[in-house]
Amino acid sequence: MISFLDLNIINKPYEEAFQNKLKQVMNSGWYILGEEVKAFEENFANCCNSKYCIGVGNGLDAITLSFLAYIENGNLQKGDEIIVPANTYIASILGILHAGLVPVLVEPDIESYNINPKLIEEKISTKTKGILVVHLYGQLANMDEIIEIGFKYDLLIVEDCAQAHGLNFKGSHTRTFSFYPGKNLGAIGDGGAIVTNDEKLSNTILKLRNYGSEKKYYNELIGFNSRLDELQAAFLSCKLPNLFFENEKRRVVAKRYLSEIKNEKIKLPSCLDINNHVFHLFVIRTDNREELQAYLFNNGVHTLIHYPVPPHKQKALKEWNDLSFPITEKIHKEVLSLPMSPVMTDDEVSKVIEVLNNY
Numbered sequence: 188m189i190s191f192l193d194l195n196i197i198n199k200p201y202e203e204a205f206q207n208k209l210k211q212v213m214n215s216g217w218y219i220l221g222e223e224v225k226a227f228e229e230n231f232a233n234c235c236n237s238k239y240c241i242g243v244g245n246g247l248d249a250i251t252l253s254f255l256a257y258i259e260n261g262n263l264q265k266g267d268e269i270i271v272p273a274n275t276y277i278a279s280i281l282g283i284l285h286a287g288l289v290p291v292l293v294e295p296d297i298e299s300y301n302i303n304p305k306l307i308e309e310k311i312s313t314k315t316k317g318i319l320v321v322h323l324y325g326q327l328a329n330m331d332e333i334i335e336i337g338f339k340y341d342l343l344i345v346e347d348c349a350q351a352h353g354l355n356f357k358g359s360h361t362r363t364f365s366f367y368p369g370k371n372l373g374a375i376g377d378g379g380a381i382v383t384n385d386e387k388l389s390n391t392i393l394k395l396r397n398y399g400s401e402k403k404y405y406n407e408l409i410g411f412n413s414r415l416d417e418l419q420a421a422f423l424s425c426k427l428p429n430l431f432f433e434n435e436k437r438r439v440v441a442k443r444y445l446s447e448i449k450n451e452k453i454k455l456p457s458c459l460d461i462n463n464h465v466f467h468l469f470v471i472r473t474d475n476r477e478e479l480q481a482y483l484f485n486n487g488v489h490t491l492i493h494y495p496v497p498p499h500k501q502k503a504l505k506e507w508n509d510l511s512f513p514i515t516e517k518i519h520k521e522v523l524s525l526p527m528s529p530v531m532t533d534d535e536v537s538k539v540i541e542v543l544n545n546y
């Protein structure tokens with residue numbers, strides 16, 4: 188069986204380095220917000236061409252704390268509206284809600300799966316103060332048009348980069364990351380980070396993640412406990428130097444899928460520029476998804492669905508259940524994620540292609 192994603196194989200090359208780090212951190216006797224977090228934050232800021240990086244507990248907190256910090260600093264107010272793609276993982280929307288802001292959903296472009304900039308302006312009201320862009324499946328959203336709209340309406344732009352580590356980002360917006368194990372840069376547990384060039388924002392998030400405190404036992408803000416773990420930071424530092432190489436390996440797999448999968452029942456994802464995509468996922472569409480998924484499984488290819496239920500149809504968001512986002516709904520009915528990872532062998536890729544072409 189070709190697995191969808193084998194984290195054990197992905198992390199195997201780092202085993203010895205991880206064990207050394209574990210010993211080192213353990214013996215240091217300092218387990219929270221120490222040298223490893225500091226070192227990783229510095230390297231990750233560099234990797235994102237950003238001035239500041241703040242490690243936090245996970246990707247959802249990274250979104251929530253970014254928006255809360257903008258509120259704390261007076262750039263946003265509770266109740267402000269934030270534009271967000273209707274077609275995203277629910278965490279993007281939850282982060283906005285947890286900050287006391289109002290998500291306003293916008294339909295995606297069916298080819299790229301990312302937010303359709305042409306549909307943003309009609310959703311802008313006097314209360315709209317920001318856009319949360321999501322680079323879904325690892326593909327850069329249409330930033331040129333989004334930045335233009337942001338400029339025209341004076342909107343804050345935050346980017347949810349949980350699926351887009353190592354992408355060629357455009358503009359100098361605040362960006363949020365997740366290091367959930369399955370992401371392109373994944374920890375051995377939970378982790379997240381925010382990168383920004385805004386020093387004041389960075390300082391506010393540094394407090395918010397640590398009980399609202401800069402100086403121990405002195406609390407300036409109603410803060411949280413959401414810190415990147417010292418041990419996870421140490422593990423991430425072992426993997427970070429290989430991020431660009433691993434993304435390149437994902438591109439090699441994607442290039443083969445794009446050029447060799449030939450079956451009229453299968454719609455391949457659009458990819459305008461392979462260098463603006465880090466292929467966190469390779470997502471195809473088909474009319475008869477459950478049938479295709481079963482066929483692939485019976486032929487030794489494991490696939491997953493990202494995601495089966497759109498956010499506005501979730502029980503948690505009952506008040507939106509009757510809203511209609513036909514493109515988002517169509518995508519959620521048709522998508523299927525093929526095996527994709529930096530450790531897939533040529534033979535495995537060939538097998539996936541062969542089985543798909545015989546369908």
Ligand SMILES: *Cc1c(COP(=O)(O)O)cnc(C)c1O
Pocket residue numbers: 245246247248275276278279321347349350364365366367377378379
């Ligand atoms: C994974 C993910 C998140 C949340 O990250 P966690 O670390 O699991 O909290 C947010 N947004 C998107 C688009 C994601 O894929």
